[in-house]
Amino acid sequence: MIWLLRAMTELSSRKWISRMTGRFAQSGPSRHMIPRFAKLYGIAIDEAEKHPHEYRSLNEFFTRRLKPGMRTIDSGASSVASPVDAVITGIGEISSGTLLNVKGQDYTLEELLGGSPRGEVYKHGFYMVLYLSPTDYHRIHTPVTGHVVERKHWPGKVYPVNEFGLRHMKRVLSRNERLITYIRHKSGEAAVVKVGAMNVSSIQYVLPLREHVNKGDELAYFEFGSTVVLLLENRTFAPRPDLRLGSRVRMGESLGELIGQSQH
Known part of the structure; x- marks a missing residue:
């Protein structure tokens, strides 16, 4: 079974497939997937810089910034x-x-x-x-x-x-x-x-x-x-x-x- 999964992964790792996926994720219609995507993966949408409906595409949501203060940078000098x-x-x-x-x-x-x-x-x-x-x-x-x-x-x-x-x-x-x-x-x-x-x-x-x-x-x-x-x-x-x-x-x-x- 592992050899079959490995073969399928080899086929699906082609750049053109990745480009197709990327183009859809950057498209306007993909924004309708944001709520389902966030729920499926348990994403903490309350940490996001903007409300989910403000993102223009799934990719824009995926690469979101966080609200100020959501992460603390360790202040130690070393x-x-x-x-x-x-x-x-x-x-x-x-x-x-x-x-x-x-x-x-x-x-x-x-x-x-x-x-x-x-x-x-x-x-x-x-x-x-x-x-x-x-x-x-x-x-x-x-x-x-x-x-x-x-x-x-x-x-x-x-x-x-x-x-x-x-x-x-x-x-x-x-x-x-x-x-x-x-x-x-x-x-x-x-x-x-x-x-x-x-x-x-x-x-x-x-x-x-x-x-x-x-x-x-x-x-x-x-x-x-x-x-x-x-x-x-x-x-x-x-x-x-x-x-x-x-x-x-x-x-x-x-x-x-x-x-x-x-x-x-």
């Missing part, structure tokens, strides 16, 4: 804030350039970062895989204060990044479309790897692009859900000891602390 509302589906130290046992699969920095030489500074660092379900708020925020030193787009597939996709499809995090932001902070560098998924028409940066970013600033957003892989440079991060697989985090809450001082 804290790393969660960039998203999500469930942790992978967490741990990076072992010689490999993210070990993410739902039973290993990922190398080489493939995840598309062969970027920047991967060297993360070879013995720390990673978190943060999965956003349709229920979640889908804007991505900056986890640290610092300077954006590079942005990179890697085109790819649109496989699902849910439990089935991560466990049964071949290394979807490094095969799917990715938008990567590298940020230099006071202790080193962090990479925010935004991974596209099935039915995602695109990953969009929030404009205007800025070179200096503050912790909690809007960075980007998903048009129909996905995953963020957060990478922290070698010996620059101490995670919160209570975080583990399956932990739910909210945007802005502390994931741990920056340690050490940059040698760059």
